[in-house]
Amino acid sequence: MGQLVRVQNFTVSSDGIAAGVDQSFESPFGLDHGSLMAWFFATASFPGNVDSDGSRGLDDYFARDFSNNIGAEIMGRQKFGPQRGPWADHEWQGWWGEEPPFHTPVFVLTHHERPSITLSDTTFHFVDGEPAEVLRQAKEAADGKDVRLGGGVTSIREFLDADLVDTMHIAVSPIEFGSGLKLWDSPDELDDRFEHEVVPSSSGVTHHLFWRK
Template identity: 50%
Template sequence: MPLLRVHNLAMSLDGYVAGPHQGREHPLGVGGERLHDWQFATPSFHGGEGRDGDTTRERGVDDDFVRRGETGIGATLMGRNMFGPVRGPWPDESWRGWWGPNPPFHHPVVVLTHHPRPALTMEGGTTFHFVDDPDAALDLASDLAGGRDVRLGGGARTVQLYLRADRVDELHLAVVPLFLGAGERLFDDLGGGPTGFTCVELVSSPAVTHVRLVRAGREG
């Protein structure tokens, strides 16, 4: 059975994975982009080049985790907040995601939303499917993954939802040494935090500390 994996989920020292006031002007919330500076700097994030286009930049710990987050993934499951800033019923179907006509996924993506809409086929092999039930969304993503694993994207509430249901098999946090002070916290509303995980990897780069947690008996 495919595993449900969270990768490269950047979190501040005070537990926030996004800043406050998310919207079109601030997709990651005010100040939230700073959580991802470590990832933006890796060659793999830019297709093998550094942020400045340098193809000779050394691939270090952070780059390794970026690449591992794509390995063995056949589908992505995300919340509506990650897909875009539109809230409530869709006014039309003009919003097609943050990523332009050729999103970076290149595989099926299931969007969990209270307001389903027809599937949206994009360039490069990405098709967005909109589902209003968490179990049905995960089942569909697992089917579409074709025997590979499912990557669970944000936002925080979507990850919390599957943590509460004990459906997350692997949780990789990238702890960034900064304080946001407000926004979306990952471990709120979990009754004391997720249980049943074992830390199988703890490693730091100059920019971030990587914590990889695996649920007992579910490591692939």
């Protein structure tokens, strides 16, 4: 079937916003990320639910597909950390501590290179280049499996513009932010290129599934 480029569990507000403009160490998303991701935190597959009292319904199918046949991730630099410009030092190793939830090579898009970091079974590579060239590296590292495009908004838009995205799962949460980084004005604006299925969940989230026409 070839290697797909997949967006998984990426969540936006009802007005299409995934992150605020004021990202910081104290507020990694620059907005109320807890409300946005509440559907995910309620599932049995969310790593925080070690006591296994999470839901195993529809939302959990999406949550647990996160790593299914994924061999590498590509993420924007703003997902990796709040720094901008050249790295002041190499002490920052991402938000995720000693056990990042990726378990694969991760390619961080940045114009400012730095040495790779390995934490447990995740290795972060810092790469500069066009989306198609970074994707070539990620596909090679994924060893036949698919590549997850992890976000944020800027890198997803960039890969969509380059027509490099094969499937997308976008969850739309029933909250409104008003301002911030927008994935879209409307979920329907991709319908010229993608099949698009809309699946409401009892949690209040609406799952939007896209795959190439």
